[in-house]
Amino acid sequence: MNFNLKYITFIAPLVLWWIPLLGPFLTGLLFSYYFKTNYRYSIIISAVYSIMLSLLTSFILINFIKISFINSLFHGVVILFNIIGSLICVITSYLSSKHGSFTKIKGDSIETEFIISNMNQLDEMLSHYVDIRTCNKPNIKFIDESHLEVTRECSNIRITYDITKMGKELRVRAKFKNML
Structure with missing residues (x-):
């Protein structure tokens, strides 16, 4: 059976959320990987999913699990873990989308995507892949005012x-191709 990442991304949190604290962390990583450097979508989807999953798990655990002598304590713990889990999910999604670098290796090329706050950081990030001192002057093509x-x-x-302006940040999608 061939699963598409899109389906796994939106179904896996239903299972992961039941693992206290680790599940929300993995859910945040999953959303940040799916949305890559588009951290706004990653935050919004993480927040919506974490609220929905917190409500679902709270409803099921509070209404169907009855522990007579510590029932109210159990309810408080469930709600507390869901609040902490939601925060972990959103923070993980934000940090890994905004400060992460996403790289794919394809045959004779490498594609990477990352966010920088100014153009001075660009050479620093590219130097992880090539020796910038051996590069010629850049050939720049302006697409529009933000690209x-x-x-x-x-x-x-x-x-x-490609460099795209996103608010105060710049999203960079780079492709390194071997010319030999």
Whole structure:
């Protein structure tokens, strides 16, 4: 059976949420991986899912699990864990989407996506993949006021990257292709 990541991303939290604290953390990572550097969507979906799943788990645990001598304490613990879990989910989703780097290796190329706060950080991030000192001057193509494409050649590697302005941050999608 071939599962698509889209379906797994939105069904897996139904199972993961039942694992206290670890489940919400994994759910936040799952949403940040799916939405990559689009941290706004990641936060919104994480918040909506964590609220829905908290309500569902609270409803089931409070209404169907009866522990007579510590019932009210159990209800309080369930609600507390759901609140903490929701916070963990949203914070994990935000931090990994905004401060993470998402990379795919495809045959003779590498594709990566990350967020920077200014253009000075770009060479620092690209230096993780190539020696920037061997690169020629960038060839810049302006698409519109918030989007540009840049091409550079470094030794035997061609770097093509799109830079899109997102509020105060810049989203960079870079592709490193071996020219040999």
